[in-house]
Amino acid sequence: MTATLRFTKGHGTENDFVLLFDERDEIDLTPELVRFLCDRRAGIGGDGVIRAVRAGEIPAGAGLDARTWFMDYWNADGSTSEMCGNGARVFGAFLERDAGIDLTGGLTIGTRGGTRTLTSLGDGRYAVGMGEYRLGDATDGFDSEVEAHGLTPARPALSVDVGNPHHVVALASTDELAALDLTHAPRVRPAAPAGSNVEFVVTRGGEIRDGVERGRVRMRVHERGSGETRSCGTGACAVALAVREWAGEGAPDVWDVEVPGGMVTVRIIGTRTVLEGPAVLVADGTVDVSHVLAVTPA
Numbered sequence: 088m089t090a091t092l093r094f095t096k097g098h099g100t101e102n103d104f105v106l107l108f109d110e111r112d113e114i115d116l117t118p119e120l121v122r123f124l125c126d127r128r129a130g131i132g133g134d135g136v137i138r139a140v141r142a143g144e145i146p147a148g149a150g151l152d153a154r155t156w157f158m159d160y161w162n163a164d165g166s167t168s169e170m171c172g173n174g175a176r177v178f179g180a181f182l183e184r185d186a187g188i189d190l191t192g193g194l195t196i197g198t199r200g201g202t203r204t205l206t207s208l209g210d211g212r213y214a215v216g217m218g219e220y221r222l223g224d225a226t227d228g229f230d231s232e233v234e235a236h237g238l239t240p241a242r243p244a245l246s247v248d249v250g251n252p253h254h255v256v257a258l259a260s261t262d263e264l265a266a267l268d269l270t271h272a273p274r275v276r277p278a279a280p281a282g283s284n285v286e287f288v289v290t291r292g293g294e295i296r297d298g299v300e301r302g303r304v305r306m307r308v309h310e311r312g313s314g315e316t317r318s319c320g321t322g323a324c325a326v327a328l329a330v331r332e333w334a335g336e337g338a339p340d341v342w343d344v345e346v347p348g349g350m351v352t353v354r355i356i357g358t359r360t361v362l363e364g365p366a367v368l369v370a371d372g373t374v375d376v377s378h379v380l381a382v383t384p385a
């Protein structure tokens with residue numbers, strides 16, 4: 088028997104996803120199927136899978152209005168995460184096109200990390216209201232340390248929760264950032280109970296634009312469940328929050344974050360952040376998944 092799935096491929100600053108439109112929860116999305124879809128040689132290829140489903144159709148959507156669109160996010164290794172910032176922007180572009188929703192006035196979506204708001208900025212970019220953040224309990228700006236290949240000794244880090252867990256490490260120069268080997272997962276101490284995304288950041292100065300002071304940083308990331316990716320939206324928020332914390336009083340609330348796949352902007356507004364950046368839908372197609380379904384336990 089042949090089973091096919093319709094998919095869309097999209098990316099946000101080259102953090103790429105396989106998107107599935109599944110309003111009524113008809114796709115049996117398993118870790119095996121996610122790993123196959125994300126496989127860059129045998130499958131479609133992506134850092135993760137995002138399924139658009141109505142909240143009322145799935146247990147994770149409990150408590151939300153049943154008609155709310157839920158972003159069911161999975162990492163490439165078949166694990167799920169609470170939130171994906173770049174994915175949320177791409178999800179917005181997907182809903183605009185395939186569900187016919189106009190996002191210029193904003194839309195509330197469900198995620199495992201709580202509700203988020205998506206707004207189209209009208210130029211191919213989207214703003215995501217990323218919800219409340221929480222910095223680690225650190226008296227001197229650090230609450231942990233991180234060891235990575237190409238970086239000795241271990242460096243101090245700050246844990247930041249933006250719905251999903253992050254550890255941010257400051258490096259001295261862009262050369263040090265470029266020399267990092269992120270083909271291996273960095274080791275975090277104390278280890279985060281459910282694992283963590285780890286960002287390495289270098290400050291790059293700043294500017295005043297339209298009367299607003301903006302900081303600028305460059306980062307690389309090793310994502311829990313996906314390895315090194317070319318961008319991480321929640322990671323960019325964690326980085327902006329950590330760098331502002333380290334800079335102290337008077338530091339900017341707006342940060343332009345350079346990632347290997349482009350640039351995103353983070354605005355810190357009180358206890359919340361807003362992530363802005365592009366979202367691109369690249370291709371549509373169908374994929375034969377019968378061999379994956381054949382090995383999926385009943």
Ligand SMILES: N[C@@H](CCC[C@H](N)C(=O)O)C(=O)O
Pocket residue numbers: 102162167168169170171172173174251252284310311312313316318319320321322
């Ligand atoms: N790339 C994403 C984050 C995806 C989830 C992450 N790997 C995790 O496990 O928490 C982003 O853009 O935020």
